[in-house]
Amino acid sequence: KAGVTQTPRYLIKTRGQQVTLSCSPISGHRSVSWYQQTPGQGLQFLFEYFSETQRNKGNFPGRFSGRQFSNSRSEMNVSTLELGDSALYLCASSLRLGGKNEQYFGPGTRLTVT
Amino acid sequence: AQSVTQLDSHVSVSEGTPVLLRCNYSSSYSPSLFWYVQHPNKGLQLLLKYTSAATLVKGINGFEAEFKKSETSFHLTKPSAHMSDAAEYFCVVSRDQGGKLIFGQGTELSVKP
Numbered sequence: 068k069a070g071v072t073q074t075p076r077y078l079i080k081t082r083g084q085q086v087t088l089s090c091s092p093i094s095g096h097r098s099v100s101w102y103q104q105t106p107g108q109g110l111q112f113l114f115e116y117f118s119e120t121q122r123n124k125g126n127f128p129g130r131f132s133g134r135q136f137s138n139s140r141s142e143m144n145v146s147t148l149e150l151g152d153s154a155l156y157l158c159a160s161s162l163r164l165g166g167k168n169e170q171y172f173g174p175g176t177r178l179t180v181t
Numbered sequence: 182a183q184s185v186t187q188l189d190s191h192v193s194v195s196e197g198t199p200v201l202l203r204c205n206y207s208s209s210y211s212p213s214l215f216w217y218v219q220h221p222n223k224g225l226q227l228l229l230k231y232t233s234a235a236t237l238v239k240g241i242n243g244f245e246a247e248f249k250k251s252e253t254s255f256h257l258t259k260p261s262a263h264m265s266d267a268a269e270y271f272c273v274v275s276r277d278q279g280g281k282l283i284f285g286q287g288t289e290l291s292v293k294p
Contacts, residue, residue: 071224100282110271110284123281157224159282167213167232167275170282172225 068094071160071173079179085146088176092139092160098122099141100170101133104155113156116141117164145178153180183208185274187285195293200259202288204272207253214255215273215282216246225271231255242266267292 072091080086092099100123101113112125116135133143139160145152155177159170188203206212213232217225229240236248246257255272272285 102282102284109286110282112281112283115281125281159225169215169227169230171227172217174224 071158071171073156073158073173073176075176076174077177077179079181080148081181082148082150084148085144086148086178088143088145088156088158088178090141090143090158090160090173092141092158093171096160096162096171097139098161098164098168098170099135099139100159100161101141101143102157102159103127104157104175105153110157113143115164122164148180150180152178154178183210183212183274183276183283185272185283185285187270187272187288189288190286191289191291193291193293194262196264197261200257200262200266200290202257202270202272202290204255204257204285205253206255206272206274208274208276210276213275214246214248215275216240216244216255216257217271217273218268219271219287220268228257228270262290262292264292264294266290 074089098117100115104110115123119135130146135141155175157175159172161168161170184207186205215230216228219225229238231238231248239245244259269287269289273282
């Protein structure tokens with residue numbers, strides 16, 4: 068079974084631009100979560116989607132948004148990029164919603180904002 | 182509120198010697214606990230999970246962890262380190278409601294030949 072895939076793997080953007088990242092979960096998984104990883108803040112939860120609805124949200128500004136499609140694929144959008152948004156963005160999929168379920172991570176998208 | 186503290190930011194061992202990575206957690210709920218590993222420029226791989234069944238949990242690649250409620254600890258161990266174990270390890274806690282994972286700051290494991 069194919070793992071979680073994320074596209075693109077690397078991205079360079081300029082301050083003020085917007086960016087869209089994509090995540091395809093493991094086949095059959097219905098929950099998709101997004102995380103931001105930076106050297107200073109570590110790994111932080113952004114949001115979780117299940118059945119096309121946002122179920123949980125982390126403590127990030129409204130510039131960070133996401134959505135999930137009927138095939139469980141998810142996109143994450145960051146508008147008005149800031150230098151501090153440079154990070155590795157990780158997507159994880161899970162069979163069901165809920166903290167007991169294993170989450171399987173993709174390789175990440177490395178975003179650099181200049 | 183839930184939190185997790187990894188007690189060592191860096192651990193160095195020699196190949197063939199035991200590995201101990203320490204993790205303490207805080208949770209007002211009955212927690213689910215996980216250990217993930219991240220190799221350089223890679224995503225996170227699940228090593229093992231605890232969800233209130235057996236307190237000693239066996240994972241992949243010879244790793245295991247013991248849940249000790251009285252000590253609020255979930256330390257990761259391996260009897261004999263291999264060079265390929267060099268990576269960053271994350272202790273993670275989660276609530277039953279919702280899939281939000283709360284990560285520790287990570288422990289970088291170095292393995293010397």
